[in-house]
Amino acid sequence: MITCSKDAYYLAVLSRFSVKVDGVKCFTFDEMAVATRDFDISAQVGQGGYGKVYRGNLADGTTVAIKRAHEDSLQxxxxxxxxxxLLSRLHHRNLVSLVGYCDEEDEQMLVYEFMPNGTLRDHLSAKTERPLSFGQRVHIALGAAKGLLYLHTEANPPIFHRDVKASNILLDSKFVAKVADFGLSRLAPVPDIEGTLPAHISTVVKGTPGYLDPEYFLTHKLTERSDVYSLGVVFLELLTGMKPIQHGKNIVREVKSFHSGSLLIWLLVHR
Structure with a gap:
């Protein structure tokens, strides 16, 4: 079992600013099993490299999404x-809300508000039965941008998400976009004892191929611009329906290769 209070990183975070983890419940494994009918396959709504996501119903009737890590891929x-x-202290209309977590019996689970319309990537797939309208795409783009702007300018201290992508943007019942998955996030630099604010964080490169800011990849210098680049790739996905990397083609290079006069035709063909 992982004990967060003994984690060196967690203690380092808490030492930088005093925060009590209020409003986040620690669930037992039994509660999670009951909520998902023993993790029945019919309750599964998603799957990724980290594990599986289940739709669950808590004892008070609240519907939630439960992300359960695989044993061999614990975060x-x-x-x-x-x-x-991070999520315990971030509250914004365009950020997913954390309800609680479970950390026992070699299990790691995070419990979020349930997003009925899944991920943005689900709706950009060629197999989707209900393609997004242009108005919906603009609405989603604005929502994701507002969520990211909050992280960069209003959170205290600011936060670099570090893994902005279509599958980490969730959609509620009204297709309001909510940025999710903060496992790779980093706190932005804070002023040193002389009051000087570092321009970047030097860090090991993390993120998803196709969304990674090339400058960050080459220099290992993380700034808010790295998140903005990744969001720009998401915007191109919204416009074209393409994946960031598809059949060996990179969406950014594909769009840049067209002059403005022929770009509109290209977009119409590839949507």
């Missing part, structure tokens, strides 16, 4: 505690 105490600690 580790650092990422697990990062997401719990």
């Amino acid at each position: 580790g105490s650092k990422e697990f505690c990062t997401e719990i600690e």
